[in-house]
Amino acid sequence: MTSPVLLTSRLARTFETKRGTVEAVRGIDLTVRRGEILGFLGPNGAGKTTTLRMLTTLLPPTSGSATVAGHDLARDPAGVRTKIGYVAQSGGVDPAVSVREELTTQARLYRLTKPQAAARVAELADELGLGDVMERPCATLSGGQRRRLDIAMALTHRPGILFLDEPTTGLDPGSRAGLWALIRRLRDTSGTTVFLTTHYLDEAEALADRLVIVDHGGIAAEGTAEELKIRYGGGPGATLQETFISITGRGTVTGDSGTGEPVAV
Numbered sequence: 001m002t003s004p005v006l007l008t009s010r011l012a013r014t015f016e017t018k019r020g021t022v023e024a025v026r027g028i029d030l031t032v033r034r035g036e037i038l039g040f041l042g043p044n045g046a047g048k049t050t051t052l053r054m055l056t057t058l059l060p061p062t063s064g065s066a067t068v069a070g071h072d073l074a075r076d077p078a079g080v081r082t083k084i085g086y087v088a089q090s091g092g093v094d095p096a097v098s099v100r101e102e103l104t105t106q107a108r109l110y111r112l113t114k115p116q117a118a119a120r121v122a123e124l125a126d127e128l129g130l131g132d133v134m135e136r137p138c139a140t141l142s143g144g145q146r147r148r149l150d151i152a153m154a155l156t157h158r159p160g161i162l163f164l165d166e167p168t169t170g171l172d173p174g175s176r177a178g179l180w181a182l183i184r185r186l187r188d189t190s191g192t193t194v195f196l197t198t199h200y201l202d203e204a205e206a207l208a209d210r211l212v213i214v215d216h217g218g219i220a221a222e223g224t225a226e227e228l229k230i231r232y233g234g235g236p237g238a239t240l241q242e243t244f245i246s247i248t249g250r251g252t253v254t255g256d257s258g259t260g261e262p263v264a265v
């Protein structure tokens, strides 16, 4: 087994609110191998985004520790940031500037020279299918184009680990297929590790090497889709949707592998 590229130990985060303490993440232990596509699933409010925000240095853990791409999260957050890319659940690009400017600024932030930045931006435009909108202000992009720009921004510095928080929500089927192909290509050609959150179980099943299912801030189950179906879904013939509901007691947005009907969450 290759060495883990990400390790957490009892990683936890609470939030103090007027109505008391929210235990968003309750001490999770994760091991992710280099080049693995990990599907990080769970119902709304399970703690997925909070975990991703901690692992990407945006939110300090309340307790516990993590090593991300060889850097200790608490002691060397700047080191972690050089090795990762993060596509947040809701992206944050400047609406007024053009797509090309936004990507170029990002590349320059990562210390690429002007010619290097221009070359990298051209590559990203091609990979993410943004060629036709490069001169348009970000505000004018469609939802799917915006999502592809968010992903291009996260890939600018060729990160070893890519964190994607619901990257395909709102994408049309063609764009979704394109993104799946890109994720596989990153893994296969660059050995990129992908930490993927999604509510689409067909997507999780198609892409992820392994699934971790979180619920109420803790890990409820982990394994390959087939392993989980056998252990929790009643057998290999079970759908991932049935398995997910049996693990969490709650549904999520279904994909092609489910019943076809959205299940209330």
Ligand SMILES: Nc1ncnc2c1ncn2[C@@H]1O[C@H](COP(=O)(O)OP(=O)(O)OP(=O)(O)O)[C@@H](O)[C@H]1O
Pocket (backbone or CB within 6 Å): 015, 016, 017, 022, 023, 024, 042, 043, 044, 045, 046, 047, 048, 049, 050, 051, 089
């Ligand atoms: N800043 C905050 N202050 C208070 N509570 C918070 C804060 N951020 C998150 N929470 C709470 O922590 C819990 C986990 O939230 P989180 O966003 O991690 O869930 P999630 O699994 O990403 O859900 P979704 O699938 O809806 O995106 C929720 O109960 C949420 O309301």
Ligand SMILES: [Mg+2]
Pocket (backbone or CB within 6 Å): 048, 049, 050, 089, 165
């Ligand atoms: Mg979330």
